[in-house]
Amino acid sequence: xxxMATSGIExxxxxxxxxxxxxxxxxxxxxxxxxxxxxxxxxVSIDIFEAKDFTKIGAxxxxxxxxxxxxxxxxxxxxxxxxxxxxxxxxxxxxxTMHTELGSQVIEAPSDEQRIAAVFRGCGPxxxxxxxxxxxxxxxxxxxxxxxARVIQEKVTRLQRVEDGIMVGYSKSEPSKYDLVVGAxxxxxxxxxxxxxxxxxxxxxxxxxAYISEFFMKTADIQTxxxxxxxxxxxDLPQITFGALxxxxxxxxxxxxxxxxxxxxxxxxxxSDQVRSCFPADFPVERTVACQCYPYINVDRGQHPYADxxxxxxxxxxxxxxxxxxGAAFITxxxxxxxxxxxxxxxxxxxxxYAPVCRDLDRDNLVGKLIFxxxxxxxxxxxxxxxxxxxxxxxxxxxxxxxxMSSALWDTFTGSAGYxxxxxxxxxxxxxxxxxRSTVVSNIPPFNSxxxxxxxxxxxxx
Amino acid sequence: xxxxxLGKLYNDGEVIIxxxxxxxxxxxxxxxxxxxILETPEGDIRVAQLGETEFFGEMGLFEEDVRSCTIRAVxxxxxxxxxxxxxMKSIHRDSSLAYRLLEKMSxxxxxANKKIGHTDIAWHASK
Numbered sequence: 282x283x284x285m286a287t288s289g290i291e292x293x294x295x296x297x298x299x300x301x302x303x304x305x306x307x308x309x310x311x312x313x314x315x316x317x318x319x320x321x322x323x324x325v326s327i328d329i330f331e332a333k334d335f336t337k338i339g340a341x342x343x344x345x346x347x348x349x350x351x352x353x354x355x356x357x358x359x360x361x362x363x364x365x366x367x368x369x370x371x372x373x374x375x376x377x378t379m380h381t382e383l384g385s386q387v388i389e390a391p392s393d394e395q396r397i398a399a400v401f402r403g404c405g406p407x408x409x410x411x412x413x414x415x416x417x418x419x420x421x422x423x424x425x426x427x428x429x430a431r432v433i434q435e436k437v438t439r440l441q442r443v444e445d446g447i448m449v450g451y452s453k454s455e456p457s458k459y460d461l462v463v464g465a466x467x468x469x470x471x472x473x474x475x476x477x478x479x480x481x482x483x484x485x486x487x488x489x490x491a492y493i494s495e496f497f498m499k500t501a502d503i504q505t506x507x508x509x510x511x512x513x514x515x516x517d518l519p520q521i522t523f524g525a526l527x528x529x530x531x532x533x534x535x536x537x538x539x540x541x542x543x544x545x546x547x548x549x550x551x552x553s554d555q556v557r558s559c560f561p562a563d564f565p566v567e568r569t570v571a572c573q574c575y576p577y578i579n580v581d582r583g584q585h586p587y588a589d590x591x592x593x594x595x596x597x598x599x600x601x602x603x604x605x606x607x608g609a610a611f612i613t614x615x616x617x618x619x620x621x622x623x624x625x626x627x628x629x630x631x632x633x634x635y636a637p638v639c640r641d642l643d644r645d646n647l648v649g650k651l652i653f654x655x656x657x658x659x660x661x662x663x664x665x666x667x668x669x670x671x672x673x674x675x676x677x678x679x680x681x682x683x684x685x686m687s688s689a690l691w692d693t694f695t696g697s698a699g700y701x702x703x704x705x706x707x708x709x710x711x712x713x714x715x716x717x718r719s720t721v722v723s724n725i726p727p728f729n730s731x732x733x734x735x736x737x738x739x740x741x742x743x
Numbered sequence: 744x745x746x747x748x749l750g751k752l753y754n755d756g757e758v759i760i761x762x763x764x765x766x767x768x769x770x771x772x773x774x775x776x777x778x779x780i781l782e783t784p785e786g787d788i789r790v791a792q793l794g795e796t797e798f799f800g801e802m803g804l805f806e807e808d809v810r811s812c813t814i815r816a817v818x819x820x821x822x823x824x825x826x827x828x829x830x831m832k833s834i835h836r837d838s839s840l841a842y843r844l845l846e847k848m849s850x851x852x853x854x855a856n857k858k859i860g861h862t863d864i865a866w867h868a869s870k
Contacts (some may be wrong), residue, residue, distance in 0.1 A: 315841075320842070355749060356825045357833050359771040360840050362796045367774070370747045392824060394751035530747065612836070619839060641836075697829075 290589060290627045292318070292460060296325045298621075299449045299459040300430075301437050301472060303331025304344045304402075305607050306595025307465030308421035309614030315428040317622040325372070325622075326432040328459075330437050330451060335419035336404050344418055344467065345402030345576035346606060347493060347527055347536035349374070350398040352390075353699040354608045365398055368413065369420045371529035372399040376510040377694045379673065380555040381666045382517065386673045387510065388694075390422070395509065397695060399527050399534075406495035406532060411623050417607075437472065442479045444604040447590055460543030461626045463617065464586070464593035465610075468577045473597060480588040486596065487581035492537040492547055494573035502561050503528045512559050513694050517660050522547045523603055525694075526559055532571065533560075538603050542575065578606070582643045587631035592617045602649035605696030609642060649700035652693065657708055668720025675719065685712040749773055750823035753816035762813040763858075766803040767827040772796065775820030781815040792817065801844055804830060 292298075298314065300307045311327045318325045335342045350358075350365065356363065373395030377388045390396065405414035422432060439450030440462060450456035462479065466472035473485050498506075507528040514524040520539045527534040537550060550556060553568045560566055579600040586598035594617045596608040613635075618632035659665045673690065676682040689706040692698035706712065750773040753759055760766055762782045772795050779791040779799065790812065793799060800812055804827055816822075833840050 317839075353829060353833070356823070356829055357837075357840060359773070359796075359823050360769070360798070360830065360833070360843065361823055362843055364771070364773050364796050365748050365749065368748065372747060373749050392826075394822075394824060396823065398749055614835060615839075619837075698832075714825050 282421040289623045290460075290630075292323060292325055292622060294324045296323075296460040297458070298325060298327045298461045298463065299437075299447070299448075299457075300327060300329045300463040300465055301333075301476075302465035302467060302469075302597075303329045303333070303422050303425075303432060304327075304418055304465060304467060304595065304610065305421055306467075306610035306614045307331070307463065308418070308425050308599070309611050310463055310594055310618045311425040311430045312421070312428055313618035314622050315425070315430060317618060319428075321622065323351075323622065326572055327425070329422070329430055329432045330435055330449070331422070331432060332434060332436040333403075334434065335402075335422060338404050338409050338414075339407035339572060340574065341403075342416065342419075343406075343574075345493060345574045346402045347525065347534050348400045348402055348529075349527060349605070349607075349696070350400055350417070350647075350652060351605045351608050352396040352695050354605070355396050355398060357611070363424065365400075365417075366415075366420065366602075368415050369400055369417055370398045370677060371414075371532075372400055372509060373397065374509055374511050374527075376508070376576035378510045378512045379670075379690065379694075380512060380514045380516070380559075381660075381670060382555065383663060384670050385521045385555070385665050386670050387677065388673060388691050389677060391684070391688060391691065397511070399511075399529050401529070404480070406497075408497070408571050409532075412530060437475070440475050440479045442590075447479055459590075461590050461592070461621055463621075464597045465595050465614070467596045468579060471591075473583075474712055476591065476593060479595070480586070482585040482588065483593065484584040485596070486579045486600075488577040489540060489580050490542055490575045491539075491578045492535070492573070492575055494535045494541045494547075494570045496535065496560075496564075496566065497531060498533055498560075498564070500531055503531070503533060506559055506561060507533060511694065514550075514553075514555055515656065515660050515666065516547070516550070516553055516555060518549055518553065521550060522657065524550055524556070526556070535636045536542050537635060538578065549575065578603070580723045582639060582646075586639065587612060587628060587635060589628045590626050592621065592626075592631050592635060599642040599646075601642060601696060602646040602700070603653065604649075604693075609698060612638060612642065644703055645699045648704045652700055652704055655707075657691075664720055664724050667723040671723035672715050675715075682709070685709055686715065695742045748821050750821045753820045753822060755816060755818050755858045757777070757816045759814040759816060759820075759822055760810050760812075762769055762811065763809050765807075766800060768800060769798055769825040769827075769830060771798045771823045771825060771866055772794070773821040773823050776817040777820055777822075778815045778817050780815055781811075782813055787813075796805050798825075798844070801848060803827070804844075 374397035403416045435451040441448040446458040447462045448456040512526040522539040526657040579596045582599040586593035594613040600609040616638035624630045676687045776815045
């Protein structure tokens with residue numbers, strides 16, 4: 282049930298929406314579509330098709346992700362009245378620790394409060410015995426249920442365009458007609474190929490493999506070894522662009538991003554001195570992985586992710602390069618919901634009101650690629666690593682500092698700001714001057730030793 | 744476990760924002776309750792009590808003026824700060840974020856009008 286408006290097809294009272302995929306993108310779309318419809322006094326129904334049961338432990342209930350809800354997303358959700366409950370949060374992250382072969386440096390949060398949430402996407406890793414663990418995806422799905430969405434725990438097997446709608450076929454039931462179908466299936470190739478049937482100009486996103494694993498550890502050990510800090514590693518190891526350890530309550534999540542990450546790459550990483558130093562001395566890192574996976578991540582957008590009555594969101598369309606996938610799900614899910622409910626569900630509507638949001642993410646990712654290229658240079662250069670550590674160290678110990686490097690790195694690691702914004706800040710003349718100075722001072726022995734002496738004197742005085 | 748919570752913890756009676764101070768951020772209550780206090784020469788008047796998911800300090804986002812009330816934690820309260828810069832950046836991308844704020848501000852204005860109306864009627868009646 283839709284109405285034809287001069288600007289295209291519009292949702293009307295009684296319209297039915299099918300959302301294929303109940304991860305964050307699908308849930309954010311559903312939540313906001315129902316919210317906007319309520320504001321307009323429009324009576325639409327949403328069926329979310331999700332074959333996974335997010336209350337299950339291990340792979341059966343997990344969407345394979347490191348589980349960081351960024352500072353900016355926590356704040357945007359809070360502004361919208363969505364407070365992430367304590368039982369969903371595994372740990373609040375208040376600092377980042379940057380590790381290199383030449384030393385480590387803690388970067389404090391710009392404010393004195395915890396604004397980054399470490400969560401489990403599912404109900405905990407394989408073998409998890411803690412019955413109290415609750416997942417982020419299930420929390421979001423719960424919000425949609427409260428708003429009136431229906432969750433159908435089935436796999437969609439067929440999508441077919443008919444004259445005034447899209448038929449959605451799923452196991453056990455007769456196909457059902459919907460006015461709008463939303464693709465939020467992540468990078469599931471089978472489902473995305475199905476979408477090409479009803480959205481022929483859509484091309485699938487380009488992807489690469491990442492690595493995620495969970496180490497079971499005592500809460501006290503996590504507190505002692507990692508604290509409330511996310512540990513990021515800029516190590517000169519082949520194929521690894523970015524590595525991080527995320528502390529949770531009883532687990533530590535390892536995330537590796539790069540090119541074609543396989544077993545050998547993982548072994549090289551976890552046995553490096555810098556990673557070993559984040560675990561208790563007698564902790565057998567090589568043998569204690571509770572749960573691991575090699576999920577695909579989006580590294581280049583899907584083209585033309587919309588058609589009449591069809592829109593694809595989240596990883597299925599555009600994401601944020603290497604960081605803040607949940608944030609990208611929020612941005613695309615909400616933008617598609619706003620376009621569909623407030624503007625219309627025709628291709629022209631999505632082209633005008635949704636496509637710019639995807640394009641903006643893509644443009645940002647282009648700059649992101651440049652930032653990661655520079656990061657790669659730093660990973661390979663001892664001179665630059667010393668300079669970087671020196672500059673961050675100076676900023677973190679000085680009360681007068683403007684924290685240019687620390688805040689740019691903070692946003693790079695947390696995914697709290699767009700890559701264009703971060704890049705502009707990296708190009709600030711004062712930051713470049715500071716980095717050049719630190720690189721010279723930290724790499725020339727006489728300066729270096731004098732600086733150490735000064736630092737030691739300052740610490741003694743403190 | 745306190746490490747599982749977001750925001751900053753304020754103890755019972757602790758002042759979160761002080762009337763007359765300058766401020767430019769919004770606060771969202773993650774857990775607990777806060778009292779909204781109007782400080783007058785005759786003494787403190789509690790004008791409202793706010794709970795989880797509610798926000799305060801929104802006027803600081805739009806005006807350069809000082810805080811109009813004092814906000815004090817009732818029991819332990821956990822509060823998340825939304826910086827003006829982050830808020831404005833988000834609004835620029837997604838203007839619907841301002842909707843809830845406008846809705847709540849409109850509701851507060853209506854309540855304030857009602858209170859003024861009652862005071863006005865009572866004042867005329869006493870004459």
